[in-house]
Amino acid sequence: MSSSPTNKPNTTRIALITAAVVLAFIASYYARQAVNTSSDIIAPPSDYQRIIGLSPSIVEIIYQLEHAEQLVGVSRFCHYPPEASQKTVVGGYVDLDYEAVLTLKPDCVILLEEQRALAEKLEIMGVHTIILDHTSTQGVIDSIAILGKAFSKESIANHIVQTMHTRVRTLKHQARRTDSRPRILVCIERDTNSAFPDRVIAAGNKGVHQEYINMVNGVNAYQGPVAYPLLSREKLIHLNPDLIIELVREDVWKDKGRETLMKQWQAYNELKAVKNDRIIFLHEHQHMIPGPRFIDTLEVFAQAAALPHE
Template identity: 25%
Template sequence: MKTYTDQLGREVVIPFPPRRIISVVPSQTELLYDLGLDEEVVGITKFCVHPEQWFRQKQRIGGTKQLHLEEILALQPDLVIANKEENTAADIRYLMERVPVWVSDIQMMEDAVEMIIKVGEITGRHEQALQISKDISIRFSDLLKNTAHSKKLRTAYFIWRDPWMVAGGDTFIHHIMTEYCGLENVFAGNPRYPEVDAGSLLSSGCQVILLSSEPYPFKEKHIAELAELVPGARIMLVDGEMFSWYGSRLGKAAGYLQELWKLLYNCQ
């Protein structure tokens, strides 16, 4: 048994290495796979779509916000990997009283890199985690060299429809937008994921609207719908995983964000 500190500052006693892991966060599930784990992971959520073979084969224990708690306990996990934002506090408290739970809390890139390294340490995959984190850091450093001096476009990032909801200023999405994509989040003054209406959109003066593929699956038809509300704004569909998945997928995100930046700023 070893004691680890999670990103809430809690000390968690975990068998080393853990042999029965449940991940209740999609981006962290993919990280476990990229760290080289397989049989050790005994449960995932219905939203853990990467890797595809795990999505088809591993036992699913509910959604991130609606965990099947008794199914989780029946799997006798020696580690549950959770997240402060993506899981409900009540579910996580219930599990904490019964099994070891390590919780991440991601606001910035530094938090994501720290999480990757710590999960590597906990699972006995320290060297693999260091390589993944190093690769991500290099890729985003290169991205920043191109985007840092852009004149920031006023942007709204939509995550939901009916009601319309956007990413506020204290989210990982906001951090990626503003620090790495040369964008200004027009709703940065709002916490978490505020609801917005036509009036607030118009008054925001947004030049760009990004429609995320998740959690709401925006499609082409929604571009026309928003174009009526905000005439003159440039509206684009974007891959939400590249803005909000803070695990090993960040290694792919840097290239995607680079291409998006080129499109937005008409770079060759």
């Protein structure tokens, strides 16, 4: 019996949403495979007066370094801090509006490693670029120092970097004070319109989420070779994590809420994490992308990993 035509739009919508959410993580993963640490991506100090930032994490750093007055353009979805929403939008993460960029007459455009193709086109157009690596927590910290030097804001950058290093060291030290090593599953995306967690996409053993797991003395429940595996119910039951940390888009959180999302997980009551009420939902913006507030996410991982488990 063929499926009803009315199911096709919903299936297509789910596929598009899933693709959109995991795109940044997948792009970041493959960028990690190719990233160089050579100094050619680091610009010398300069009196930049017209800057464009092409990712939310970059824009956050520019504000942290108190250089926002020189920020004339941003990419779509740069909404933090709220003032960033007032800046001119020059396209999206990958669909850059080159005409809009040139109209702003920037003396510097700052991009991420996975946006290198955009940088190459901008350089051909005569636009100076700085490329940063946010595929790892250390890459994020290093980028603060890089931009601090580029903006002649080394003092502010050094203070931010030292504070971040201190917080990371403290969390790692606290996590290693216990012999407990919970098996953690990080759910990047799933079909939240189903009565049970369907089409679960998890974080594999590469990338920033694996870093978080390592830092809090946990173990990734998924140990396979796939960067972002799609897990069936059978596979989830086989993995049987002690703790599930789910990233939830803001629109989904507003629509469903914790009660509905938790009820869906309760359909898998065979899982230790479900039986022991060890499911954590992260829905705030700073948890969705690796950026200068990654330590907020790391703190949630640390608190969750410290909870008792079988």
